[in-house]
Amino acid sequence: xxxxxxxxxxxxxxxxxxxxxxxxxxxSAVEAVARRVRMTSETVSVPRFDAQGVDVVxxxxxxxxxxxxxxxxxxxxxxxxxxxxxxxxxxxxxxADSINQFKLAWASNFAVKLDNATLGASGAAxxxxxxxxxxxxxVSGGNKLSTAxxxxxxxxxxAVGDLEVGPYGDDLVIIAHPAFRMELRNLKDAAGDxxxxxxxxxxAGVPTVxxxxxxxxxxxxxxxxxxxxxxxxxxxxxxxxxxLILGVRDGVESALSDEARWETDEVELKMRARRGFAVADATxxxxxxxxxxP
Numbered sequence: 378x379x380x381x382x383x384x385x386x387x388x389x390x391x392x393x394x395x396x397x398x399x400x401x402x403x404x405s406a407v408e409a410v411a412r413r414v415r416m417t418s419e420t421v422s423v424p425r426f427d428a429q430g431v432d433v434v435x436x437x438x439x440x441x442x443x444x445x446x447x448x449x450x451x452x453x454x455x456x457x458x459x460x461x462x463x464x465x466x467x468x469x470x471x472x473a474d475s476i477n478q479f480k481l482a483w484a485s486n487f488a489v490k491l492d493n494a495t496l497g498a499s500g501a502a503x504x505x506x507x508x509x510x511x512x513x514x515x516v517s518g519g520n521k522l523s524t525a526x527x528x529x530x531x532x533x534x535x536a537v538g539d540l541e542v543g544p545y546g547d548d549l550v551i552i553a554h555p556a557f558r559m560e561l562r563n564l565k566d567a568a569g570d571x572x573x574x575x576x577x578x579x580x581a582g583v584p585t586v587x588x589x590x591x592x593x594x595x596x597x598x599x600x601x602x603x604x605x606x607x608x609x610x611x612x613x614x615x616x617x618x619x620x621l622i623l624g625v626r627d628g629v630e631s632a633l634s635d636e637a638r639w640e641t642d643e644v645e646l647k648m649r650a651r652r653g654f655a656v657a658d659a660t661x662x663x664x665x666x667x668x669x670x671p
Contacts, residue, residue: 388630388649396477397484397629404488406552406594407495407654411621414452416653422449423622425657452624452653455508457487461646465637476646480631483648486605487629492596494603495623495654496552497612506602508654512614512621513599515659522663526670528560528613533572536615536663537587545617545661549589554597554611556667561586589615599666616662624653 391397402408414423430443461479498511507514520539524532540549553561561584564572573586584591599609627650634645656662 388627388632388647390627391480391629391631393628397480400481400484401488401629401650404485404594405492406592406597407492407621407623408488409592410550410552410590410618411495411623411654412619414622414624414653416452416454416624416626416651419454419626421452421624421653423452423624423655424449425620450622450655450657452622452655453504454624454626454651454653455504456649456651457490458647458649459483461648462638462641462643463646465642465644476633479646480648484629487648487650489594489596489607490603490605491650491652492594493598493600493605493607494596495621496594496596496614497598497600497607497609498603499599499601499609508603510656512616512656512659512662513612513664515656516662516664517659520660520663521666523666523668525668528557528564528665528667530564530566530572532665533564533586533613536613536665537589539663540615540617540661541587543661545620548618549615550618551586551589551591551613551615552597553591553593553613554667555593555595556611557613558593561591611667613665613667614662615665617658620657620661622653622655622657624655626651626653 414421425448432441434440461483463475463479494508495511497513498507498509499513500507501514502508502510522532522535537549537551540546561573562571566572573584573591596605596607597612597614598607599612600607601609629648629650631649632647637644
């Protein structure tokens with residue numbers, strides 16, 4: 378039997394100020410920086426770009442017409458979900474707090490797996506072990522570089538500089554695996570100045586690289602399947618926020634049974650979130666992959 382926590386199907390959304398949603402936003406770079414699209418159905422078509430073009434028009438002159446070409450990408454909601462058997466004896470004295478700890482742990486794992494699915498999963502999307510076409514999969518080999526050891530100033534300049542001169546230079550963000558943290562802290566330009574402000578990287582402010590925000594994610598690793606514990610090469614991804622499209626079908630939801638199982642004295646907690654994802658334009662990204670020295 379399931380408690381009717383919502384009028385629809387027993388699922389209750391986590392409130393916007395909950396610790397669970399805060400954990401997701403803190404852990405997932407994609408949740409924090411991507412262009413969010415509210416999905417009102419399982420599949421949604423989203424325009425890739427806004428129409429571009431501005432003319433100067435004299436008073437009383439005919440205003441020019443621009444034929445906007447707005448192709449689109451399709452977002453399909455993929456469900457991330459788990460069930461937890463929770464002992465009644467262990468939770469009876471403080472079930473709310475115990476349940477919340479399960480929720481927080483799930484939220485953290487979900488955030489890493491979502492990032493890995495959208496950023497680092499290698500191979501064609503299959504809707505299951507690789508839910509989406511990740512940034513790593515979408516970006517062509519010519520826009521990827523390998524460090525062959527530690528990250529260099531030239532690696533970073535190449536990745537960022539390529540995009541700054543194009544149409545996406547106004548909304549660039551850098552997503553990096555924490556394996557790059559210490560290298561970024563120590564990285565200096567030709568004048569001996571640090572590329573990243575130390576206090577920003579240590580958490581006293583928002584860290585930036587060449588004026589662009591940098592966020593860290595444990596999901597920014599290469600992995601053959603989407604994982605909440607990926608083990609492949611760490612990635613540093615420079616790209617356009619508006620070309621990272623995250624579809625949100627539901628927030629993070631939970632349901633809790635209200636009767637213990639007769640044979641085990643357990644209640645059951647369910648957690649789920651549904652997300653869609655697409656890379657609008659793969660040329661809006663550059664990838665630095667941390668590889669071993671030859």
